[in-house]
Amino acid sequence: MTIPNSHLGSSSTSRKRTSYKAMNPQLRKSNSNVSVPPQDQPKLINEVRKAIEKHKSIEKIKHRLGDEYTRFCSDESISRYLRARNWNIKKAEKMLEASLVWRMNYKPEEIRWEHVAAEAETGKIYRSSFMDKHGRTVLVMRPRCQNSKSTRAQIKYLVYCMENAILNLPPEQEQMVWLIDFHGFGMSNISIKSTKETAHILQDHYPERLGLAILYDPPKFFEPFWKVVKPFLEPKTANKVKFLYADDANTKNLMESLFYMDKLESAFGGKNEAKFDVKIYAERMKEDDAKRLALHKGASSSGTTSGRASTVSLDFSIANTDSDSDGEKKTSPEINEEAILAEAQKIAAADGGGRGGRIEV
Known part of the structure; x- marks a missing residue:
């Protein structure tokens, strides 16, 4: 939302924009969850949309993305970016710009089952056949089933799973649940690099899509x-x-409040004994690929997909920096993986193999 600075005069073209939080001093804390009245939200959404539309490269973006651009500049999408940036217009605009550029380069909507089948065959990530009681898609993850050393391939499969999970969300729901099964997890499964990349993809390009992650x-x-x-x-x-x-x-009480126990997998305390079957899952994914293809048919039929370049050079100044929940730049901590593994080994030895104890958070 923008407001004029009175000393700048009455001309709307000379008014300086500010964030919603600037109007509300009590909301300036960067990590606070800003609540904006429903009646004010459409104006903020339109401010972001108008800012995106004014960018000199917007026609190139529209041409490259086709229907994807319309989808990502919808009220629902812009609202997620605003919520992720505590309703700060400028930061939400920058974040959305970065996602549009990323989607042009990465082309997540073009990833198909055959492109990621090798990554998927062990069941390390898959969309469950059930939803939680809130109607949220459930992605099951099993780190012990990691079958690839390529971070690039792992992230490509994660993006495919995110796109598929979103495709299967009911109209009234926009978030998903991650169920991460640590049974059989060993120190060989630890990868800070892939975890950091996962966090980057999730937070920067799928804002407000994660409702809950259960470890x-x-x-x-x-x-x-x-x-x-x-x-x-x-x-x-x-x-x-x-x-x-x-x-x-x-x-048990928490899981019962979130899931239907007859559908929840037994690995998470439920009664469902079914195991992951890659052949059955492949058919489900191929059917969903056909749905996604139909969803993006407008872009494909107009020739925008086939006409995309493998790389896109635009005049955005967008840095891949870590940020807090309000988009403020911060420095990534130094990482000493050897020290981390040494500490983990020490804990495992003292803990009888590392299967006991609790992680204090």
Whole structure:
């Protein structure tokens, strides 16, 4: 939302824009969750849209993205970017610009099952056949099933899973749940690089899509790894991460409040004994690929997809920097992976293999 500075005069063209928080001193704390009255939100959304439309490269963006541009500049999409940036217009605009450029270069809507099938075959990430009680798509993750050393391939599969999860959200829902199964997790499964890339993709290009991430039965030796990873996460994202343990009395009650137990997998305390079957899953994904293709048919039929260059050079000044929940630039912590692994090994040895204890968060 923008307001005029009275000393600049009455001309709207000379008025200086400011953020919603600047109008409300009590909301200036960068990591606070800003609440904007519903009646004010359309104006803020339109401010972001108008700012994007004024960029001199916008016609190139529209041509490259086709229908994708319309979808990402919808009221619902812009609202997510504004919420991620605590309704700060300038920061939401910059964040959205970065996502539009990323989608032009990365082309996530063009990723198909055959492009990621090798990554998917162990069931390390898949969309569950059930939703939670809020109608949110559930992505199941099993770090122990990692079958690739390529961070690029891992991230490509993650993007595919995110796009598929969003495709399957009901109209009234825009967030998903991650269920992360740590059974069988070992120190060989620890990868700070891929985790940091995952956080970057999730936070910068899928804002407000994660509703909850449940880390189920993480070993005690995961603690030093979490301490290093947490600074990469925006506070809003970190607050959505919950550590649950099967032998904790409160865990069952929480899971029952979130999921239908007859549908929830037994690995998470549910009654569903079904196992991941890549052949069955492949058919589901191919059907969804056909749906996505139909969704983007407008862009394809207009020739925008086939006409895309492999790289796009635009005059945006957008840096890939870590940010807090309000988009303020901050410095990434120094990482000493050897020290982290040494500390994890020490905890594992003292903890009888690292399967006991709790991670304090």
